[in-house]
Amino acid sequence: MHQSIWLDIDIRRFSVLNESLQTDVTIVGGGITGVLSAYLxxxxxxxxxxxxxxxxxxGTTGHTTAKVTAQHGIVYHELLEHFGLENTQKYYQSxxxxxxxxxDTTEHYHIPCQFDHQDAIxxxxxEKNQQKLEEEANAYQKLNISGxxxxxxxxSIPLKSALVMYEQAQFHPTDFLKVxxxxxxxxxxKIYEDTTAVDIDYQNKVIVRTARNHNVLSDHVIIATQFPFYEGQAFYSTRxxxxxSYVLGLTSNQAYPGGMYLDIDQPKRSIRYVKHENETVWLLGGESHKTGQYKKENTNPYRDLQSFGSQYLDVKDWQYQWSTQDFTTLDKIPYVGSLNRKHPNVYVATGFRKWGMTNSVVAAHLLTDLIMDKDNPYKELYQPQRFHADPDVKKFISYNSNVTKEFVKGKLDVQNEHDNLEPDTAIKRKRNGQVVGIYKDEQNQVHAVDTTCTHLGCECNWNQAEKSWDCPCHGSRFSYDGTIIEGPATKHLNKIDLEN
Known part of the structure; x- marks a missing residue:
């Protein structure tokens, strides 16, 4: 099957940065947040x-489901409890x-990006989640949300109840962003591709240093790299x-009935559609799990999605498949604003919790206003330095206990043999006190790497569905041969020679 439907189009290419530059604002990250910030x-x-x-x-932008909606799962009842009516109204309004x-932008530039109003359901x-839907519906009433x-x-999917938020939308994100x-x-x-930012220094200007030793000097820096490649002692790794999550694109023998759907049970399922080459392609998503943490070694999210689709969606043909990754903050509200108080002219946008289409727009406008020294009503709501005793303390302990568990577990949970390894499978084993990840491909070639993540030293686990080594602590991912797929790590895994 193809990969992401959003990348099945021509997207302009750009050269690598091959000289040092000076500018007003450096933006690191070429997804929707970075592009919209640069545009504004x-x-x-x-x-x-x-x-x-x-x-x-x-990156994540090209692997989204591209729902343009304020319905971010079951969230408004929880936000009302933790943040009160005023802040929850601000979140919804943003x-x-x-x-x-x-x-408005689509209409202004006449962009053919299939922007279309759809209800979100x-x-x-x-029965337990039915009660949660009723509580969420009550939150809608308090917030004057139409639903x-x-x-x-x-x-034909079994259900007890559904909650509609009317007049939401969907679009084709890459068609929109190309314009x-x-x-x-x-x-x-100016735009540069294949250019990895590795560090930030502070002198008279803020200096973004790249892997090829070319620097960009500017008054302000926006870090829009999903997970901040530079944390500046702000400890986003702990927050x-x-x-x-995974997506399949399919055609069905049925006509698509309209609407965007999300199952709040486990495992969650998402359904929407897009027009592509005169066909209606249904997008079936779900099977979410914490990165690098799998219930069983042969977990295959695509297979599970196919089973669900075949049972309920009258599948005609499977055409696309892709996966994506995102981060969730302690309180479920993104971090958007100054990286930390010491360096207020370095900004971050992260933690979109899989609702990046609208949150990225919020972030781009907020960061633009901060850089231009304009007031923005959402500055305090999204500021990264915020901390709330409830739920932040509970979540902080929970998240970091999980990181510690995975760090220790990865150092101990290894096997000792690989000689009998079947093709297209992988194991970890101890070798001279070092944990080595070994993958045998379908041609019986063996690929061995040091599975210690080059970000902060956690042990990566094997992702059989995507043939990758994934870090369970902070989400870095590497191919079977150690090549970095996505950060926050900026260095490849070290290759191991098993003959020595």
Whole structure:
């Protein structure tokens, strides 16, 4: 099957940075947050340089389900309990404004990106979660959100209850962002691909250092790399956890009934559609789990999604498959703002909890306002330095106990033999006191790597579905031969020669 449907189009290429530069704002990360930040800043006459480690839009942005919605799962009842009515209203309003921005921009530039209003529907077949839906519906009423409880959805999927949020939207993210990239260039912005930022220094200017030893000097830096490649003693590693989810693109013998759906039971399932080459492609997502943590060695999320789709969606053909990763903060609200108080002109946007289409718009506007010294009503809500006794303390202990468990478990949970390893399987074993990950490919070639993550030293675990070594602590991922796939790590795993 193809990979992501959003990347099944032509996207402009850019050269690597091969000289040192000076600019007003350096943006690290070429996904939707970085691109929209560069667009908004350049629209205001600010010089920008955008650096992307790989290719633009090929990270999380190119592997989303692209729902443009303020319905972020079961969240508003919880936010009301922890943050009160005023802050929860601000969260909802910021998401509504983000949706409106995408709609207005699409209309202004006549972008053919399939922006289309759709209702967003949560559903459950659990009595326990049915109560949660009712509590969420009550939160909708307090927030004046247009929605209601329903007792059916247009699929044969078993359910007890559903909750609709009316007049949400979906779109084709890369078709939309291609136009934004063109506008950045028209405004004089500079974009570089295959350019890895590895560190930040502070002198008269902020210096972004790259792996090829070229530097970009600027007054401000935006870190839009999903997980901050530079933490600056802000300890984001202890304040978020990574999780992966999976998507299949299929055609069905049925007509798509409309709407965007999310099952709140476990495992969660997501359903929406997109038009592609005169076909209606259904996007079935789900099987989320913490990165690098698998219930069993032969876990195959794609197989499980196919089983669900075959049972309930009258599948005609499977056409696409991809996966994605995102981070969740302690209180489920993204961190957007100054990295820390010591360096207020370095900014971060992270922790979107899989709702990156609207949160990225919120982040781009907020960061633009901060850089231009403008007021923004959402500054305090999203500021990274916030800390709330409840739920932050409980979540902090829970997340970091999990990291500690995985760190220790990875050092001890290894096997001793690989001679009888079957093709297309992997194991970890101890060798001279070192944990080695060994993968035998389908041609019986053996690939061995030191599975110690090059970020902070956790032991990576094997992901059979994607043939990768994944870090269970902070989400770095590496291919079977140790090549880095995604950060926060910036260095490959070390290869091991088993003959020596």
């Amino acid at each position: 800043l350049s629209q205001n006459g600010i010089r920008v340089v955008l650096l992307e480690r790989g290719r633009l839009l090929h 998401q509504v404004e983000a949706m409106q921005f995408i709609k 949560l559903y459950t077949n659990s 209601e409880i329903k007792n059916r959805i247009p699929f 934004m990239i063109d506008k950045i260039l028209e405004n004089g912005g 978020m956890y990574p999780s992966r």
